Amino acid sequence: MEKKIFNKFLKERGQKFTKERSAILQRIFSYHGHFDTESLYLKIRETGLKASRASVYRTLNLLRECGLIEKVTKTEHGTIYEYTFGHEHHDHMLCIGCGTIIEFYSEDLERLQENICRRQDFKGVTHSLEIRGYCKRCQKNKK
Amino acid sequence: MEKKIFNKFLKERGQKFTKERSAILQRIFSYHGHFDTESLYLKIRETGLKASRASVYRTLNLLRECGLIEKVTKTEHGTIYEYTFGHEHHDHMLCIGCGTIIEFYSEDLERLQENICRRQDFKGVTHSLEIRGYCKRCQKNKK
DNA sequence: ATTGATATTGAGAATCAGTCTCAATTATGG
DNA sequence: CCATAATTGAGACTGATTCTCAATATCAAT
Structure with missing residues (x-):
């Protein structure tokens, strides 16, 4: 399915x-979730398939343009993506x-966000809300 | 004022x-607003004061730990900070x-965010909401 | 003010994610 | 199968950020 979409996207260009x-x-x-470039690259190597780092980076950019994946956030250790096709929009x-x-x-x-944008005459395209804090388990461990 | 706070922070350590x-x-x-590391460095040079890039980076990290500034976002061209002391919390x-x-x-x-955290047993510490899109002027220019 | 112990500085090297180069290779429509 | 144009990969390159380390500055105690 996602193969078809990507294929069509490429053909058109x-x-x-x-x-x-x-x-x-x-x-x-x-993955069906979040991943970063480097571990994706390593996972590909492991499984015997081959693709250079350059190709991984290039392909991730294509997949992003095509809408199958999205950047979640940039950390000190690189960009984290997520597979969004077929997933509802959500925050983190x-x-x-x-x-x-x-x-x-x-x-x-x-x-609420739509309202806020309207009030400022801002045309929102995407947004990302990231709440940083402590999960249930880590709250316990701290005590 | 902010000098005092920073001074105290440093002494304690x-x-x-x-x-x-x-x-x-x-x-x-x-600045009283947003700035990035490189233009801060250049501005310092311009005004005759001196501080190396290394010192600028080091000091920004200290100021962040001390709570006077915050990272707003990481772009392809570097990190953007904002001066937060004495400013109300806000999003972008x-x-x-x-x-x-x-x-x-x-x-x-x-x-709303507090409610969402409560529902997930998550203890929120900070959050950042970034809405990307087009401002009033750029919407006009596109037409 | 002098001293001494320790933190800081700056120039450039090092690191690290990500992009670019280019010759060799491969996909694709006809 | 062919021709053409896109892609690949190895490694060079870039740009942001951190690290190194010898020279220097700070500060508390004298």
């Missing part, structure tokens, strides 16, 4: 659906203690 | 309030067209 791009897409799909809580990412969605929050 | 740190703090204070809209940053604050938004 006169670009090619190569082995490498296919391998990268497959691996990303296997990031646990400072253990790095866990919790996804959440709030209809009220979305509506 | 057995660190020193140097000419360079003073110069950097002064320049940051003169970032214009994709011209890079303008619009600050806004919504009591409802804050309350």
Whole structure:
């Protein structure tokens, strides 16, 4: 399914659906969640498939343009992406203690943001809300 | 005022309030808004004061630990900070067209976030909401 | 003010994510 | 199968940020 979408996207731009791009897409799909560039690259190597770092970076940019993945955040150790195709929009809580990412969605929050944009004559395209703090488990461990 | 706070912070950690740190703090204070590391460094050079890039980076980290400034976002061209001491908490809209940053604050938004955290047993510490889109002017220019 | 112990500075080296180069390779439509 | 144009990968490059370390500055105690 996502293969079809990517393929169509590439064709429209006169670009090619190569082995490498296919391998990268497959691996990303296997995450069903968040991932960073380097571990994606390593995972591809592990599984015997091949794709250079350069190709991984290039393909991630293509997939982003095509709308299948999104940048979640930039950390000191690189960019974190998530596979968004077929996933509803959501925001993130990031646990400072253990790095866990919790996804959440709030209809009220979305509506409120639309109102805020309207008030400022701002045309919102995307947004990202990241709440940093401590997850249930890390709160316990601190005590 | 902010000098006092920084000074106290440094003393508590057995660190020193140097000419360079003073110069950097002064320049940051003169922004009263957002700034990035490189333009801060250049501004310091311009005004005849001196501080190396290394010192600027080091001091920004200290000021962040001390709570006087905060990272707003990481872009491809470096980290953007803002002077937060004495400023109310707020969130940001970032214009994709011209890079303008619009600050806004919504009591409802804050309350809603607290509710969401409570529901997930998550103890929120900080959050950042960034809405990317087009400001009034850039919407006009596109037409 | 002098001293001494310690923190800081700056210039440039080092690091690290990400992009670019370019010759060799591959996908794709006909 | 061919021709053409896109892609690949290794490594060079870039740009932000951190690190190194010898020279210097700070500060508390004298």
